[in-house]
Amino acid sequence: MINALIVDDEPKNLRILQGLLGESCPDVRVVGEAVSAETAIPLIASLKPDLVFLDIEMPHGNAFDLLDRIMPVNFEIIFITAFDSYTLKAFKYSALDYLLKPVSMDELRTAVLKARERIRFKNINEQLQTLLFNINKPNSALQKIALPNNEGLVFVQMADIIRFEAKGGYTYVHTTGNQKYVSSRMVKEYEEILPSDLFFRIHNSHIINLNFVVKYHKGRGGVIEMSDNAIIEVATRRKEEFLNRFGIR
The missing domain is CATH 3.40.50.2300 (Response regulator)
Structure with missing residues (x-):
């Protein structure tokens, strides 16, 4: 009770x-x-x-x-x-x-x-x-987020998150300092709550922090390199919006 x-x-x-x-x-x-x-x-x-x-x-x-x-x-x-x-x-x-x-x-x-x-x-x-x-930090880059896992919650600074990666029903959260957390929350759920000025779903399996994009290589959709050396394909349907985020039309 x-x-x-x-x-x-x-x-x-x-x-x-x-x-x-x-x-x-x-x-x-x-x-x-x-x-x-x-x-x-x-x-x-x-x-x-x-x-x-x-x-x-x-x-x-x-x-x-x-x-x-x-x-x-x-x-x-x-x-x-x-x-x-x-x-x-x-x-x-x-x-x-x-x-x-x-x-x-x-x-x-x-x-x-x-x-x-x-x-x-x-x-x-x-x-x-x-x-x-x-609540006291309206700037989304300064905020924190709770990452649910099988043991409870991990609290991470939003600005330290490089990318979210969907894998096998879980979401792998990659952060600075070469840290990685496994979350039981689906990547789609993160897409719904993350601040759009900071994060972008570049592919079905990836949400990236735009501040950690290092390079963009041209192609049908293109490929990006992140600061943690991850190479991620850009979904063709998301290419235009992604480039617009950097003022490229």
Whole structure:
């Protein structure tokens, strides 16, 4: 059984979420509710929840203000928000879950399943630090990303990643210093969340960091050399867009 606390300043939302949890997540027991960061802090201390559903925008301090005051934490978090803003990409970088209001039952069930898995790995404080770091660093090159693997998560500076390579159902992440990480996340998933000003999917099996391209050799699609000496074919359909990134038309 997962003991959960809900933090939301709107009583209607508290009732709706509690009802959805009762219908779709019978292994989640709501042990408390709070309507502000101030009332949440003593409840967290006394109830010691396994999971907190945390509304991002609240009067008199948002979710991040609350976390700044109580970190490190020993519970998982699912964030809830009504705002689909650029900030939400930071959640994906840190491998933390968020739900958009109105909350759907299917998305809630999926988020709880993932939270249950994360409880085993206890990476939450590193994930929160990555989230807060990224929110305060709007320049994508300065941000960090969490790389899920079979043991948990590895946190890597975005600017240090040279390329993502799809191989056998996994993604190999090559970074500076001749480091390589194996991630259980598919390369297509990375394509969806990576900043497009920094990364480009040059081939079905490769996403590259444009800052690490060393040479381009002409051809039907062409071939590039990366700073780690990798030689990568440019897909014909992506050639024009790739060259445009460097102002070549």
